[in-house]
Amino acid sequence: MKKLSLAKLNDFFAAVAAKETLYLPVNNNVGKAEYKKWESGVEMSSALNTVRSAKDFFFPQTENLMEFKMTGKSVEVFDTREECEDFVIFGVRACDAASFAILDSVYLVDPVDSYYKSRREHGTVVTMACSKPAETCFCGTFGIDAANPAGDVTVWEVEGAYMLRANTEKGEALLASVADLLEDGCEKCVEEAQAKTRAILAKLPLAGLTTEGVGVGKTKELFDHPAWASLSESCLGCGTCTFVCPTCQCYDVRDFDTGNGIKRFRCWDSCMYSDFTKMAHGNSRNSQLERFRQRFMHKLVYYPDRNDGTFGCVGCGRCLARCPISMNIVKVMKTLGGKN
Amino acid sequence: MQDVKEFRPKIVAFCCNWCSYAGADLAGSARLSYPADVKIIRVPCSCRVNPMFILRAFQRGADGVIMAGCHPGDCHYTSGNYFARRRMTLLFSMLDYLGIERERTRVEWISAAEGAKFSKTMNEFVDTITALGENKRLEDLRCKK
Amino acid sequence: MQKMMEKRALELLGDGTVNRVLGWSAGDFIYDVTPAVFKTAEEVQDKFLYNDFCGANLSKYLVKESRKEGKILVFLKPCDTYSFNQLIAEHRIIRENIYAIGVECFGKADEEKLRAKGITGITGIEMKDGTYTVHTVYGDETVKAYEVMADRCLSCKSKKHVAYDELLGSEGEVVEDCNRFDMVEKLEAMTPDERYEFWRGELSRCIRCNACRNICPACTCEQCVFDNPNSGVSQKAAVNSFEENMFHIIRAFHVAGRCTDCGECSRVCPQHIPLHLLNRKFIKDVNTFYGEYQAGENPEAKPPLGKYEKNDIEPGEAGGAKA
Secondary structure (H helix, E strand, C coil): CEEEEHHHHHHHHHHHHHHCEEEEEEECCCCCEEEEECCCCCCCCCCCCCCCCHHHHCCCCEEEEEEEEEECCEEEEEECCCCCCCEEEEEECHHHHHHHHHHHHHHCCCCCCHHHHHHHHHEEEEEECCCCCCCCCCHHHHCCCCCCCCCCEEEEEECCEEEEEECCHHHHHHHHHCHHHCEECCHHHHHHHHHHHHHHHHHCCCCCCCCCCCCCCCHHHHHCCCHHHHHHCCCCCCCHHHHHCCCCCCEEEEEEECCCCEEEEEEECCCCCCCCCEECCEECCCCHHHHHHHHHHHHHHHHHHHCCCCCCCCCCCHHHHHCCCCCCHHHHHHHHCCCC | CCCCCCCCCCEEEEEECCCHHHHHHHHHHCCCCCCCCEEEEEECCHHHCCHHHHHHHHHCCCCEEEEEECCCCCCCCCCHHHHHHHHHHHHHHHHHHCCCCHHHEEEEECCCCCHHHHHHHHHHHHHHHHHHCCCCCCCCHHHCC | CHHHHHHHHHHHHHCCCCCEEEEEECCCCCCCCEEEEECCHHHHHHHECCCCCCCCCCCCHHHHHCCCCCCEEEEECHHHHHHHHHHHHCCCCCHHHEEEEEECCCCCECHHHHHHCCCCCEEEEEEECCEEEEEECCEEEEEEHHHHECHHHHCCCECCCCCCCEEECCCCCECCCCCCCHHHHHHHCCCHHHHHHHHHHHHCCCCCCCHHHHHCCCCCCCCCHHHCHHHCCCCCCCCCHHHHHHHHHHHHHHCCCCCCCCCHHHHHCCCCCCCHHHHHHHHHHHHHHHCCCCCCCCCCCCCHHHCCCCCCCCHHHHCCCCC
């Protein structure tokens, strides 16, 4: 455990940023937090979390894959991959940190996604324990401890200082590189901070939310559940929940005709969109009910089925805050669990 | 001496088949010149021009877009140009509102008999866009060579 | 008001006037309200809710619902009645299958603004004489309504219901000095460079979730041009500034002259882009160039882009290059 006095916070950021690019949550022009590059004068946001999740760093919304050029009958293919450089993300919350493990389970298994892998290898994640979780938070439901987040380094805010603990070799290296700014930390202060946070967590309105009724082996029981009709009835079919979700990992590969060649790119896709499963033969999910069901079955049943019971949701609460019609995973879980 | 590349604007002109397109022909047969930078796209009526055509032209590298149709009252289909006029009025006003240079978009009414007006308009427009420089605010970098 | 609405819903369901009720359904939090169709009296008694967070405009759901078997009861706030009328004008909803009850509205509260004021754990909210009393788990708080009201309600154009079969509460009036074009005028007064910077700052946050399009009661095309794979637009990819401009210009243009200014687009934007400023620019231009026009006010009125005058203003006078 190390300690960083808040008076030295800017020196710490400067020291980290001198070696690699540092990103942290900053308030944007409408006062909402988003990850931005640290430069001298940039102040960290005090918001609980960013509007968009931290998955953008490893799985960006759009990404160029390759380019083609045709001259006569020959086609030339260009690899447009940009070499990734080392970077640090500071201030990631426990929920988002847990989402990286979910993305890893998709992109780092065979066949490994080399674009994703390269960014994971170059990125160092510094997480920040929550001290004031919001009423829309429910990470505890999925066994995530907001007071003890994962990541390469974990940070706790205690009076006038940050306590830092390295969890991995990457984390050790990061703290070693700024060792002259750090003092010895205090385990007890961290425990006290954790106890305070956990007391709040226990009192949150969604603290009692359980995964009862969903999870491993529930496919047959839930697939034709009558509640899907009423749950999906008012769904607009927009992609808001998907695009702010830290664990949604689907993408589409598209070709853009530039007029002088083809650029092949991938971009986030949403199972809520009508063309998500559109193939040569047509579309296998023609109604919003089917699309809606897919999104929640994937997170609450299919994913746990294939990943030893781990759920595909981290309880960050972004979809609760952002859904235009306030339909969300909590309402779905409660309904399927027979609580509504 | 250094080889400085002179800026030649790319201009897209949507021309109505029944008037300005024939006007361009007349300009040609009367040997009235207009810059080769103007690429004409023939449309059956100015009313065929959808706001997306205008934006698409900018995306594909145009530095200026002009729509030329029949004089109000002379539409081959009676009223197409009147509707087109309202649409372009609102679109151009919106582009201006978004901070896109208002000189880059233009509407002109040119009849089949006005070869001279066609040539003059295009020369003027090319001069304006040349002075204005490259389209940066509505460009799509993917389409740049 | 909720009691009155619930009572009428139960009566109309009971006497067979309607077989479904379109309203708002309670969620886990008081501000977490979902539009829903209630089919039985039990469902209404159990979940029906109307409070100061019921902002969602229900009229678009009628495109589908009015084509189903039987009559449906719908509750419409004043701004929703304009969208309702506009949908009738465009033959998108079947009026005979709808029983519309107008409900009075004095503006809806914005939960995020309340939270920004430190008011959380909300369990109830009431408005009286321009002040909200907010009940929270930590005790009651009072706050001036204009401080936490949704932006769109602060410049509400009309509290009048333009379509209904029955009215609950008072009939409001058109708000003459709503100042809804103030920000548009402010932008118009800027230099093009300033305007460009402003819109870059706003539109660059777009994540192309399409919420603004899908919530819009004027966007009812069977297939949107942005969903057509042959249209060459990046339907869901936030690719670059051009695509952002194109999407938002075309989205607003497609509803120009039809947008009733209900403000749903800006309400739902997860990135808080002031999309209504694009729509309002078109509304203001239509008013200036072609005479005052309020979409949805009169379903018989001809839309401004569907008609013309011989002496209409030339594009060069409005925004393009001078002829």
